[in-house]
Amino acid sequence: MVRKYIRKTTSKYTKEELDIATAVMRNGKITLADACRFYRIPKTTLFRHAKGLSGIKSSSKGRSIAIPLDIESNMATNIKTMAKWGYGLCKKEIIIAMKQYLEKNSIKTPFKNGIPGDDYFLNVKRRHNLSQKKPQSVEVARKRAADPFVISQYFELVQEVTHNMPPDRIYNIDETSFCLDPSRVKVVGQKGRAAHRVTAGSGKENFTVLMGGNAVGQKLPPLIIFKGKSIWNSWMAKSDEEFVGMTYAATANGWMENGTFSNYFQRSFLPAIGNGRPAALIYDGHVSHISLNIVEMALKENIVILKLPPHTSHLPQPMDLAVFKPFKLKYDNAIIKWQRKNYGVKISKQQFSTIISRIWHELDPQMIRSGFKKAGIFPFDNKVIPETTFEPAALERFKKSKQCPMVPLPTDAIYAQSALPNFSIESALGSIPIENAIVEQSTQIEKVSKITEHSFEAVLLEHVKQESNRGKSKRKRVCPGAEVITSPEAVTKLQKIEYDKRTKTKKGRK
Known part of the structure; x- marks a missing residue:
């Protein structure tokens, strides 16, 4: 059977002309011969349709x-x-x-x-x-978190925090993972046969790197986190090849921890941004980024910290939108070149630090500026996220709420309503x-x-059809949406959490 049949002949009459000719003939206003000549329809076709012997079952020329x-x-x-x-x-x-x-x-x-x-x-x-x-x-958490109520509340906070603030004082930081073996760059080979790239590792070893910048494209010194108990000088890039102010850390699992982020904020971020105040810092609400110690330091330095809504960093996070993808592509190319010259040799931590430092130094600042623009932070644009991102029902509820504003509710009620x-x-x-x-x-x-x-x-x-999930206990949300964690309400909440931790620890010891 021909799957893509193309008709080679064209009819000299249309369906509308056939219907008109049939109706005129049935009314006796014209003969069969005259109708055939006037409408250019074959005599047998017109005769069958006029007598009701056949009819059109489909809008197409073929069978129905x-x-x-x-x-x-x-x-x-x-x-x-x-x-x-x-x-x-x-x-x-x-x-x-x-x-x-x-x-x-x-x-x-x-x-x-x-x-x-x-x-x-x-x-x-x-x-x-x-x-x-x-x-x-798409994770179900991300699907549900991409809610127009939550995103709208976030942009209201962004506008409130960054109003009349110079773009060089609006910062964003985020961490990402780098594999020691390249996986993004494709290779060319013979059609029908597998192509191979020999690597020294298993492709499962990763290092975490925290990077950031401001809305004018200025770069912050990166933080590289290795897996271990201590930092050795053989892990660090040489002084003449190192990005100015680059810092290093070691954790048990190689991931960001609360103490690590607190040290970075105090010893790397604050010296790097200078004395320009007030300033705004936007990042995701990972548990390692939120502590009473960090909030107290930010309040002392006149820095407003804005936490992104949970599971939405792929939408309003500048580093995710425009920086990490091109950076990792350049990183893969650099790793491939190094492995070709060092066949079968595992890349060292020092070489990894050197490559990260060099690529970050060569990265075009326009990419960072584009990230802030795509995120709608600077220039401010609360409609930068397309409506197709949201679920239709949630978007319809949001539009109706804008047409018929609801009575203002307490903060906790607003958070519950936005979920x-x-x-x-x-x-x-x-x-x-x-x-x-x-x-x-x-x-x-x-x-x-x-x-x-x-x-x-x-x-x-x-x-x-969904299965019932009975027996699961309900969880209590601490931060249901975007939040300024340097606000008095958030500070009070963090102080209560710290107090509860200490109280439980003392009771346990007794």
Whole structure:
């Protein structure tokens, strides 16, 4: 069977002309011969349609499709809705769902064993603008945290904190992991055969590096964290190859810890930013970044610390948006060059420090400025995150709240309200009053039927029916959204947490 058939002949008449000619002939206003000459329609075709011996079953020139177009359109609309809500189905799941729907509704088709084939699936994709693609893996926490209420609150805090503040005093820091073996740069080889790149390690050893800068592109000295108990001079880059002010640390697991970050803030960040005050520092709310000691130092130095909303660093974090990807690509190229000249030799910590220092020194400051621009921090832009990032239902609730402002609530109530409620696919497709949630995608369909026992929506719900998670204890949120952790409320909260820790420790010792 030809999958992409292209018609080589063109008709001299349209469907509208055929309908008009048929109606005129039935009314007796024109003869068959005159209608054939005037509308340029073959005599046999016009005769059959005028006498009702045949009719047009499809809008196309060929035979009608196996499944009626309105049912097929409803299926495609539901598939698009599932993908938008994060429940994208693969080809096999869609074909099985179609088979179950056809069986339950006793719809006769020419499919073998009632299962649609590859050719039919390809035509469905073409008719309804569908495509198969590699899905982007998104954690459920990130999916729920990308809530317009949370993001809107964050940008309000950014505007409040950075109002009339020079861009050279707005800073962002973040840490990332670097593998000792290259993995990003592709190689060219013979088609049909695997290509290899020999490395000295297993590809699982990583080092953590903290980097940052301000809105005008000035770079902060990086912090390299190794796995170990002490720092040795053989791990550090040579003085003439080292970035000015670069610092080093060692932890048990090679990750950032509270004490490590506190030392970096005091001994590296504060000297690097100079005496320009007030200043603003934006970073994620990892547990190692938040402590009473850091907040007290920031308040003493007149620095406002703004914590990003949880699980949203991929959206408003400048270093994530524009710096880390090109930096790691340059790092991979540098590692590849070094390994070619040192075949089978494991890269040393000192060489790693030297490469990081050199790339950070050569990095274009425009990349850091672009990160702040993409994040909407400077120049300030609270609409920099596209609406397609948010879930449709949450975005609709947010727009309605803007049209009809609600009565201001206490801070804790606002935090609770901004959290995204528990989501299930039943609420997306079948629950009242969101029963017709599929209508947002149904511009091609004049009417969408309610979900019934044998509807295609019900078949899809069987595939994604959620299991009950009973017996799990509820957790209490400490920082549900964006927060200025140098505010009096946050300081009081941190002091209470520190007091509770000390009290519990004393009781345990007794």
